[in-house]
Amino acid sequence: MLVHEQLLRGQTALVTGANSGIGEASARALAAAGAAVGVNYVVNPKQAQKVVGDIVASRGRAVALQADVGNEDQVQAMFQTLFKEFGTIDILVNNAGLQRDSAFTEMTLQQWNTVLTVNLTGQFLCAREAAREFRRRGVRPEISQAAGKIVCMSSVHQEIPWARHANYAASKGGVKMLMETIAQELGPERIRVNAIAPGAIKTPINHDAWATPEAEADLLRLIPYRRVGVVEDISRAVVWLASDLSDYVHGTTLFVDGGMTLFPGFASGG
Numbered sequence: 001m002l003v004h005e006q007l008l009r010g011q012t013a014l015v016t017g018a019n020s021g022i023g024e025a026s027a028r029a030l031a032a033a034g035a036a037v038g039v040n041y042v043v044n045p046k047q048a049q050k051v052v053g054d055i056v057a058s059r060g061r062a063v064a065l066q067a068d069v070g071n072e073d074q075v076q077a078m079f080q081t082l083f084k085e086f087g088t089i090d091i092l093v094n095n096a097g098l099q100r101d102s103a104f105t106e107m108t109l110q111q112w113n114t115v116l117t118v119n120l121t122g123q124f125l126c127a128r129e130a131a132r133e134f135r136r137r138g139v140r141p142e143i144s145q146a147a148g149k150i151v152c153m154s155s156v157h158q159e160i161p162w163a164r165h166a167n168y169a170a171s172k173g174g175v176k177m178l179m180e181t182i183a184q185e186l187g188p189e190r191i192r193v194n195a196i197a198p199g200a201i202k203t204p205i206n207h208d209a210w211a212t213p214e215a216e217a218d219l220l221r222l223i224p225y226r227r228v229g230v231v232e233d234i235s236r237a238v239v240w241l242a243s244d245l246s247d248y249v250h251g252t253t254l255f256v257d258g259g260m261t262l263f264p265g266f267a268s269g270g
């Protein structure tokens with residue numbers, strides 16, 4: 001059994017949206033498991049540099065990479081920079097995502113497009129570049145049993161409809177079918193593709209949902225395990241899905257949600 005610091009030794013990971021929240025925690029966790037990490041960001045370069053600085057200070061390898069994941073040219077340039085820096089890619093964490101919430105009848109086309117472009121098109125563009133490199137390079141048995149691993153950050157809202165978030169829920173439903181379809185298509189090349197569906201995790205994206213005790217109490221009613229998640233709940237799952245410990249897990253969504261998908265409204269009544 002490999003010890004944790006050696007789990008991803010010799011591997012390169014790219015994490016999109018890695019300067020905050022779940023992406024940041026994933027970048028740190030992958031580095032702690034021995035991977036060299038590309039820390040993608042689009043705004044707030046200081047925070048990306050801090051993540052890189054912290055990883056390097058603990059004798060890891062990391063580089064900050066600016067790119068808008070919804071922009072094809074920027075995504076391709078980012079992968080080229082990563083290859084120059086670290087040679088290749090073994091792990092893609094398709095994490096970058098955002099919300100632009102609105103009642104449905106008030107939702108602007110811009111709110112719709114912004115969310116679909118980052119959350120869904122961004123995952124398509126990055127997965128395509130990663131898969132091309134995995135195919136070109138193939139399996140290196142001394143590094144991993146897979147030619148490459150893709151972890152798509154989805155959400156419980158790939159399953160749970162969410163009023164006033166039609167753009168976001170549609171994007172995550174799309175991520176589910178994108179992930180499953182490319183898992184079916186790329187599996188024969190030993191490219192392993194999975195998703196994680198986080199529930200309510202304390203990050204800037206849902207700050208209002210847990211910022212006050214009243215809001216948090218409200219939120220806890222939706223979580224049978226009665227705890228709001230923290231980013232490490234997700235980053236541990238990312239490392240596992242990126243490693244050979246999960247080598248036979250393919251095309252699956254791992255729900256890490258304290259039971260949010262268990263229809264908690266039915267715990268009484270029904």
Ligand code: BGC
Nearest residue numbers: 155156199200201205206209
């Ligand atoms: C959303 C959060 C929300 C959580 C549970 C996530 O995908 O980004 O805002 O708290 O789902 O509803």
